[in-house]
Amino acid sequence: MTDRASFLAAIRSTPRGSDPGLLDRSVAPDAPTQLRDGEHRADRLQAEAESVSTVVHRVVATEVGATVVGVLVAAGAQRIALTEDLAPFADAVREAATTAGLSVVGYAEAASKRAQAGALDATVTGCLAAVAATGSIVTAASGAGRAGALIAPNHVCVVRDDQIVDGLHELFDGDVLAEAGSIFALQSGPSRSADIEKVLILGVHGPGNAHVVIVAPD
Amino acid sequence: MSATREDVGGTPLPPGWAQPAHQPDAFEISTTTFEQRATETMARPFARRAIANATDHAAALTTARFVGIDHDALRDKARQIRAHAIANLPDYLDQWIDAAEAHGTIVHYAADESEARRIVAQICRDEAVTRVVKSKSMASEEVSLNSALEAIGIDIYETDLGEFVVQAMGDRPGHVIAPILHRTKDEVHALFSTMAGRELPNEAEALTAFARDRLRHAFLTADAGISGGNFLIAETGEVLLVTNEGNGRLTTALPKIHIALVGIEKIVPRRRDLAVLLPLLTGHGTGQQITTYVTMVAGPRREQEPDGPERMHVVLLDAGRSALLGGEFEEALHCIRCGACQNVCPVYRQVGGHAYGWVYGGPIGAVLTPLFRGQVEGGELAHATTLCGACDDVCPVKIPLHDLLLGLRRRRDEEGCVPRSEQLAFALWGQVWSRPLLYRASTAVARGSLRVIARDGVLSAKAPLLRRWTAGRDLVVGRRRS
Numbered sequence: 053m054t055d056r057a058s059f060l061a062a063i064r065s066t067p068r069g070s071d072p073g074l075l076d077r078s079v080a081p082d083a084p085t086q087l088r089d090g091e092h093r094a095d096r097l098q099a100e101a102e103s104v105s106t107v108v109h110r111v112v113a114t115e116v117g118a119t120v121v122g123v124l125v126a127a128g129a130q131r132i133a134l135t136e137d138l139a140p141f142a143d144a145v146r147e148a149a150t151t152a153g154l155s156v157v158g159y160a161e162a163a164s165k166r167a168q169a170g171a172l173d174a175t176v177t178g179c180l181a182a183v184a185a186t187g188s189i190v191t192a193a194s195g196a197g198r199a200g201a202l203i204a205p206n207h208v209c210v211v212r213d214d215q216i217v218d219g220l221h222e223l224f225d226g227d228v229l230a231e232a233g234s235i236f237a238l239q240s241g242p243s244r245s246a247d248i249e250k251v252l253i254l255g256v257h258g259p260g261n262a263h264v265v266i267v268a269p270d
Numbered sequence: 271m272s273a274t275r276e277d278v279g280g281t282p283l284p285p286g287w288a289q290p291a292h293q294p295d296a297f298e299i300s301t302t303t304f305e306q307r308a309t310e311t312m313a314r315p316f317a318r319r320a321i322a323n324a325t326d327h328a329a330a331l332t333t334a335r336f337v338g339i340d341h342d343a344l345r346d347k348a349r350q351i352r353a354h355a356i357a358n359l360p361d362y363l364d365q366w367i368d369a370a371e372a373h374g375t376i377v378h379y380a381a382d383e384s385e386a387r388r389i390v391a392q393i394c395r396d397e398a399v400t401r402v403v404k405s406k407s408m409a410s411e412e413v414s415l416n417s418a419l420e421a422i423g424i425d426i427y428e429t430d431l432g433e434f435v436v437q438a439m440g441d442r443p444g445h446v447i448a449p450i451l452h453r454t455k456d457e458v459h460a461l462f463s464t465m466a467g468r469e470l471p472n473e474a475e476a477l478t479a480f481a482r483d484r485l486r487h488a489f490l491t492a493d494a495g496i497s498g499g500n501f502l503i504a505e506t507g508e509v510l511l512v513t514n515e516g517n518g519r520l521t522t523a524l525p526k527i528h529i530a531l532v533g534i535e536k537i538v539p540r541r542r543d544l545a546v547l548l549p550l551l552t553g554h555g556t557g558q559q560i561t562t563y564v565t566m567v568a569g570p571r572r573e574q575e576p577d578g579p580e581r582m583h584v585v586l587l588d589a590g591r592s593a594l595l596g597g598e599f600e601e602a603l604h605c606i607r608c609g610a611c612q613n614v615c616p617v618y619r620q621v622g623g624h625a626y627g628w629v630y631g632g633p634i635g636a637v638l639t640p641l642f643r644g645q646v647e648g649g650e651l652a653h654a655t656t657l658c659g660a661c662d663d664v665c666p667v668k669i670p671l672h673d674l675l676l677g678l679r680r681r682r683d684e685e686g687c688v689p690r691s692e693q694l695a696f697a698l699w700g701q702v703w704s705r706p707l708l709y710r711a712s713t714a715v716a717r718g719s720l721r722v723i724a725r726d727g728v729l730s731a732k733a734p735l736l737r738r739w740t741a742g743r744d745l746v747v748g749r750r751r752s
Contacts, residue, residue, distance in 0.1 A: 055379060197578070
């Protein structure tokens with residue numbers, strides 16, 4: 053068996069090619085994902101998310117419970133799970149969902165048995181961040197878990213206005229990822245495939261129905 | 271007791287459903303010639319049309335994606351990042367390994383294809399794995415992982431929709447990111463209806479739903495998930511996975527073991543480099559702004575996390591890569607596998623991915639195949655190009671594919687792989703065409719000959735003598751003076 057030392061030694065024994073040097077921050081490239089001057093983050097997040105078939109809702113904090121449950125009921129979801137990162141809105145959502153007659157569990161409990169997680173109709177998550185320029189939500193293993201945001205056919209993500217970052221640079225350079233745990237993940241719109249004759253199909257392995265609820269600052 | 275296939279999905283699958291009708295020689299490149307393989311695709315009018323349509327579509331989306339952006343400057347940055355990472359590959363790998371081990375990833379080292387197969391098989395034995403869900407991995411195609419695991423009795427489910435079809439048909443992927451580009455909906459419908467034991471609706475949506483159900487059961491019962499990796503982030507020890515279907519993330523979320531097989535050249539120094547590379551990978555691959563699911567994996571599940579695998583194994587694959595470092599063909603290692611060069615290649619667009627005989631098609635396939643598999647097996651591919659340079663113009667990391675192809679042609683000549691008849695013919699051609707009188711005489715003879723064998727000014731597929739040339743095209747014979 054090849055071990056680390058011999059594996060790397062084989063690579064080190066080769067001549068070195070020319071090295072253009074590492075880009076430093078002062079020459080950081082302008083990726084095509086930057087915000088335009090004066091553009092409002094939440095507006096851009098909405099526009100980009102909608103362009104990849106996410107349904108976006110703009111609400112104030114007191115409307116979160118009713119909005120989320122409205123989406124779930126419209127989708128015909130019965131069994132729903134809430135993830136840890138929904139925290140500030142979890143009680144409101146749970147209460148509204150229970151009133152509407154939905155069956156609500158915590159995601160950690162649902163995920164303790166794969167079959168149970170696989171039978172969920174919907175999950176409701178918070179997020180670690182959202183990226184305005186790409187219309188993405190960012191979830192972490194420590195919050196929504198690895199599969200919390202895509203195990204069910206319907207997904208609703210609640211995003212606070214102060215969680216929105218401009219673009220990928222701000223996300224990767226910021227401190228927000230420090231607490232992510234074993235995974236962080238960007239998710240932009242419903243699951244999709246165009247493998248069969250280029251026909252776009254939503255909802256292959258992940259949700260076909262993806263909602264983002266943007267909560268305005270108080 | 272190990273789960274059986276019948277546990278997965280309602281109707282039992284017919285025995286051997288995943289066994290290819292024609293078994294491609296598992297561990298070797300195809301033994302046929304490029305011309306024979308190309309002829310097979312050219313004989314399927316749908317495949318030719320579909321490949322041309324799909325590649326046109328993808329190329330147009332890519333162009334549209336970068337309108338209003340200094341695309342060229344972005345490509346320069348990307349090239350710089352890739353060149354720097356490859357020039358310092360051992361240092362960055364060292365850094366990646368330290369960081370990965372620090373968060374509990376178990377790292378393995380595969381010097382070649384057979385070692386990669388042995389390592390993954392051993393992990394599966396040690397972890398008592400009987401069923402595997404797999405998300406798309408070209409590295410696993412390189413090492414023919416599936417047949418090695420099937421040989422020790424493991425059930426494998428390719429979970430990318432296209433790869434699921436490829437596996438069930440015993441086919442090979444026809445494109446780096448669009449595996450069933452060359453297949454019709456009718457073919458998928460017939461296949462899935464057989465698997466279902468009933469006639470499914472012949473619509474993409476219903477066919478996708480069928481695959482989703484089958485694969486969902488596989489996800490919920492598999493012992494291990496096997497993935498590739500789009501990038502390795504040196505500073506954080508992360509493995510990056512991008513998919514549009516979500517199967518990549520589920521592969522690393524649901525089974526108790528996650529195994530990632532990743533080529534060593536996938537290294538990038540820092541997370542922030544992804545702000546350059548991700549938009550290019552996606553924009554050049556599918557024309558999207560960002561892939562639907564981008565997942566950065568840093569080891570197995572941690573305490574307090576609700577889901578995730580107990581163990582994460584990463585198998586670093588060399589298999590011919592380190593041999594390219596510091597040499598004439600090093601830049602081939604800059605490739606980020608977006609598939610854009612295939613989409614614009616006039617040869618690929620006619621003959622499709624299978625004609626290239628191994629894992630990678632198009633210009634990058636014509637470069638990587640002889641480099642990874644040797645001149646004897648892959649050398650002719652450097653000639654399966656027009657040297658038009660369209661691949662250079664589109665490559666998001668500016669690999670000089672045209673120069674690499676020329677270099678491979680030269681190397682093939684130097685190694686004496688060119689038939690003596692061809693050497694003689696070119697020597698004669700050189701003599702004749704460097705003399706004006708002989709040159710004019712030769713073109714007159716050629717024109718006269720065409721006139722004799724053409725009908726109504728068109729050299730059709732039926733014309734004698736030149737059948738190999740005319741089989742796929744008609745040629746209008748030029749007038750005497752234009």
